Every structure is written in C-alpha cells, then in structure tokens.
Amino acid sequence: MASDDALAQGHGQGRKRWFGGRGSTSAAPQQEGESNMAPPADPAIEEVSVPAEPQPGVEHNDEAAADTRVEPEEKVAAPIPVPPEALASLRARGGEQSDQELQLPVVISIANQKGGVGKTTTAVNLGAALAELDYRVLVIDLDPQGNATTGMGISHRNVEGSIYDVIMNDAPIDDCTEPTSVRNLFVVPATIDLAGAEIELVPAFSRELKLRRALAQISGSYDFTLIDCPPSLGLLTVNGLAASDDVIVPIQCEYYALEGLGQLLRNVALVKSNLNPALDVRGIVLTMYDARTKLAEQVEREVRSHFGAKVYRTVVPRTVRISEAPSFGQPVTVFDSTSRGALAYRELAKEVSRGATRRAG
Numbered sequence: 001m002a003s004d005d006a007l008a009q010g011h012g013q014g015r016k017r018w019f020g021g022r023g024s025t026s027a028a029p030q031q032e033g034e035s036n037m038a039p040p041a042d043p044a045i046e047e048v049s050v051p052a053e054p055q056p057g058v059e060h061n062d063e064a065a066a067d068t069r070v071e072p073e074e075k076v077a078a079p080i081p082v083p084p085e086a087l088a089s090l091r092a093r094g095g096e097q098s099d100q101e102l103q104l105p106v107v108i109s110i111a112n113q114k115g116g117v118g119k120t121t122t123a124v125n126l127g128a129a130l131a132e133l134d135y136r137v138l139v140i141d142l143d144p145q146g147n148a149t150t151g152m153g154i155s156h157r158n159v160e161g162s163i164y165d166v167i168m169n170d171a172p173i174d175d176c177t178e179p180t181s182v183r184n185l186f187v188v189p190a191t192i193d194l195a196g197a198e199i200e201l202v203p204a205f206s207r208e209l210k211l212r213r214a215l216a217q218i219s220g221s222y223d224f225t226l227i228d229c230p231p232s233l234g235l236l237t238v239n240g241l242a243a244s245d246d247v248i249v250p251i252q253c254e255y256y257a258l259e260g261l262g263q264l265l266r267n268v269a270l271v272k273s274n275l276n277p278a279l280d281v282r283g284i285v286l287t288m289y290d291a292r293t294k295l296a297e298q299v300e301r302e303v304r305s306h307f308g309a310k311v312y313r314t315v316v317p318r319t320v321r322i323s324e325a326p327s328f329g330q331p332v333t334v335f336d337s338t339s340r341g342a343l344a345y346r347e348l349a350k351e352v353s354r355g356a357t358r359r360a361g
C-alpha cells in the first residue's frame with residue numbers, strides 16, 4: 001500500500017519516466033477535428049504556448065540515440081487558448097482528487113480530438129495493465145476506425161454485434177461484448193458502420209445519452225470501463241463524455257502538443273454543465289516521449305507547469321514495440337511483457353487505479 005500512497009501524493013510531484021527507445025518517424029502536426037459544440041470565442045482566455053523557447057536542431061540526451069531519424073526544424077506552436085476556468089478547475093482538483101480513494105466502478109473516456117496522440121494505444125494498454133492488476137476491464141471502441149478492436153485481437157469480420165448496434169439499435173451491451181486473450185479484459189468492438197452513426201444520431205431522441213443509457217445496463221459489471229474516443233468532438237465523443245465519470249487526455253510530446261486542448265476542455269465543461277455534472281478530467285498522460293529530443297522535455301515541462309498534479313508521473317516512451325503490438329492483435333503487455341512500453345503502461349495503471357478496491361467479478 002505504501003507505493004500506492006506514494007502515487008497518491010499527486011501525479012505532478014516527481015515522475016517516473018520509462019525512456020523512449022529507438023524512435024519511429026516524427027509526427028507531423030495534426031489537424032484538429034471539427035466540433036459541433038464549439039462555443040463562441042471567449043475574449044478572456046489565457047494564452048498558453050508550447051514550447052516556450054524552441055531549441056534549434058536535435059539534442060540527443062539519451063543513450064538510445066543511435067537512429068537515423070532526421071529531426072525536422074523546430075517550430076514554435078501557435079499560442080493556444082485555454083479557458084482560465086478550465087485551467088483553474090484542473091489545477092484545483094489535482095491534489096484533492098489524488099487524496100481520495102478511487103471509487104469503483106468507474107467509466108473513463110480517453111479523449112483528445114487531435115488525431116494520433118495515443119488514445120487507442122492508451123485505452124488498449126492501460127486496459128490490459130489494469131486487467132493484469134485483477135480489475136475487470138471493459139474497453140469500448142467508440143471510433144469507426146476500430147483500432148482498439150483490432151489491437152485487442154478481434155477481427156471486424158467476426159464481429160456479430162458492435163457499439164453501433166448498442167447506440168443505434170438499442171442492442172444489449174452484453175450481447176456485443178467480446179472476451180480478449182487477456183483475462184479480465186473485454187471489448188465492445190467498433191466496425192466501420194459506426195462512421196454513419198455520427199450523422200444518424202443527429203435526429204435521434206436523446207442522442208447524447210445513448211451510450212450512457214446502455215452502460216447503465218451493466219453498471220457494476222466492470223471495475224473500469226475505458227472508452228476509446230474518436231479524433232473529433234462530434235456526437236460520438238459527446239456520447240463518450242456524457243457516459244463517463246472521468247476523462248484521461250493523452251498528450252503527444254511533439255509539436256503543437258497542446259493545440260486544441262482548450263477546445264477539448266471547453267467541450268468537457270459543456271458536457272459537464274449540460275449533460276453530466278459528475279464529469280471531470282482525471283488526468284493527462286504524456287505519450288510518445290522521445291528522450292533524445294530537447295523538444296519532448298520542453299513539452300513535458302510546459303504541460304506540467306500548466307496542469308501540475310493532473311499530469312501522471314508516468315511518461316509513456318515512444319517505442320517500436322508499442323507500435324508493433326497492434327498488428328499482432330495484442331496489448332504491448334502481452335506482446336513484449338518486459339519492454340519499456342509494457343512497464344510504462346503498468347506504472348500508469350497503478351497511478352490510475354491507486355490500489356482501489358475491486359468490486360466487479
């Protein structure tokens with residue numbers, strides 16, 4: 001329990017970093033998704049820019065530097081607006097929240113409308129690591145790309161019922177749940193049908209609460225339900241947020257890391273005030289940390305300085321093993337159980353669960 005207590009001191013104080021290995025290619029700046037909930041621009045917004053002081057060129061600060069990767073010229077991210085009230089609530093709740101024991105069951109959306117920041121990777125691997133800790137875990141694939149589904153070894157072709165049927169046809173969620181090769185880990189798969197749901201939901205009655213109602217049928221059956229949200233702020237993501245107790249936001253340690261975060265936080269605030277008063281941002285997880293670059297360090301420093309205790313101490317390294325695992329239909333904790341990526345997601349699972357008492361089973 002001692003280590004759990006130590007973790008409960010707040011994510012931001014100190015950190016455990018599993019340094020990135022031989023990196024893959026650098027990520028290009030991503031396009032932000034469209035929002036259909038975007039509030040009017042707020043003139044009283046706080047400007048946050050990342051990184052604050054760009055460093056020219058590559059600086060290798062890790063022994064894993066032997067790589068042919070060419071670092072693009074460093075750029076400064078455009079200042080991004082983060083609403084002060086969202087920042088304030090994030091800062092204030094960090095320490096307070098981390099002192100309390102986590103109450104299970106809990107439903108957590110993994111959300112960020114930026115594409116390719118590690119949402120699916122985090123949903124699958126955090127889910128698998130929580131299942132290893134003997135929690136009963138359900139991953140809901142809420143993205144028409146279906147990457148969480150395939151990443152957990154479920155072929156789209158063999159899916160009988162999917163999250164589309166749950167949301168659009170009121171199919172019982174239990175009938176659409178598949179076991180995975182990991183004990184305690186289950187998935188509600190997504191197929192490409194789900195792409196249509198974003199439009200088909202528009203005229204539907206109570207369209208934002210479809211998933212929430214479906215999850216009420218299985219309340220208490222799983223300790224953790226993780227919802228892998230799509231890279232947009234459309235109705236599917238709103239359904240995910242409305243059904244959740246908490247949100248975990250993965251942030252990629254790359255250029256424009258915080259771009260769009262203000263928009264996401266605004267949408268979380270809108271869902272909280274209109275649909276789901278219980279909703280909060282549980283934490284921010286830094287992903288794809290490439291220890292060889294100064295930039296990753298700068299992004300981490302910036303994110304921690306803005307969001308303090310909300311940022312998990314565990315930093316997920318950029319590793320080839322993490323990126324290879326989905327093509328084998330396995331979480332990295334199974335694919336290469338002792339790899340740095342697996343260790344990182346296990347540490348993250350300890351931080352997220354904080355030794356909470358299991359309920360389901």
Ligand SMILES: Nc1ncnc2c1ncn2[C@@H]1O[C@H](COP(=O)(O)OP(=O)(O)OP(=O)(O)O)[C@@H](O)[C@H]1O
Pocket residue numbers: 024114115116117118119120121122143145147229230231287288289316317318319320322323324326341
């Ligand atoms: N820590 C990591 N190290 C190396 N590769 C990673 C890591 N995390 C994610 N990736 C790879 O980066 C790509 C994007 O990751 P992922 O699919 O998890 O992001 P996403 O936010 O779910 O994307 P989308 O917005 O399209 O749903 C994938 O190819 C994944 O394998």
Ligand SMILES: [Mg+2]
Pocket residue numbers: 119120121143147228229230
């Ligand atoms: Mg994804």
